[in-house]
Amino acid sequence: MASPARPSPLPLPDTAAGREGLETLLARPAEAVVGLDFDGTLAPIVADPDRAGAHPDAVPALAQLAPLVRSVAVITGRPAEKAVLLGGFADEPGLGHLTVLGHYGAQRWDAATGQLHTPETPPGLAAARAELPAVLADAGDPPGLWTEDKGQAFAVHTRRAEDPEGAFATLRGPLAALAERHGLHLEPGRLVLEIRPRGIDKGVALIHYVQETDARAVLYAGDDLGDLAAYEAVDRLRGEGVPGLLVCSGDEVPELASRADLVVPGPGQVAALLAALAETIRRTR
16 A cells, blocks of 8 residues: 555534544544545546556545445446556455445445346446437537447547537537436436436435444545535435535536535545545544
């Protein structure tokens, strides 16, 4: 494991609810779940998703924090095995308390066992995937598009298009119609449009995981529109007496940043926050 950098001071959330969530996590870390998005939160956003990788400080920070809390869950739309590979999670022996919930919780990898559980392909997804080339052609097939097959979902990225925002706007309607025809859900993100089964999102995954682990405090960090469902889940848990802390990685998505208790500049500062949490917990035990 790489030598971790000296932790930054632990930042204070802007909201009373966030401060309560942080105080509870620090007071009873063994009862807390830390939930984290992958792309944009643990890993910088890059033009080619297959070339993404965890920030250099992320895995060392996770290795410090994971043994001190009930569990750390990486919740991502990617296949779990892809997030494990790109994150380097299987190579770090200090991550025994880490679970990766891929495909928004439909797929699962546990570091403690190394086992991967994969569901069957959802109905309608294969038909929608087969129809996608015709839909893109009808929309003018903007140059530079890149389609990512996630197994349990697929996504069209416009980041490398000649006009990324224009291509995104052009394709949003046709892809929404494609999803509707096949009983699926369209999830827009930062220059990406993903089609996946309905009833599966990061909020559902987070609620189920908190219930499974019987956690009494939760932190969730994300960066994009797909993380709004997890934010709503934390709000629901707060209403049920489970304090929570909402962290936003970056401020490029105002809908998310405006709801966060704490906004940090990006994956490097998310890693610094995790390391500072671990240091504070060790110091106060």
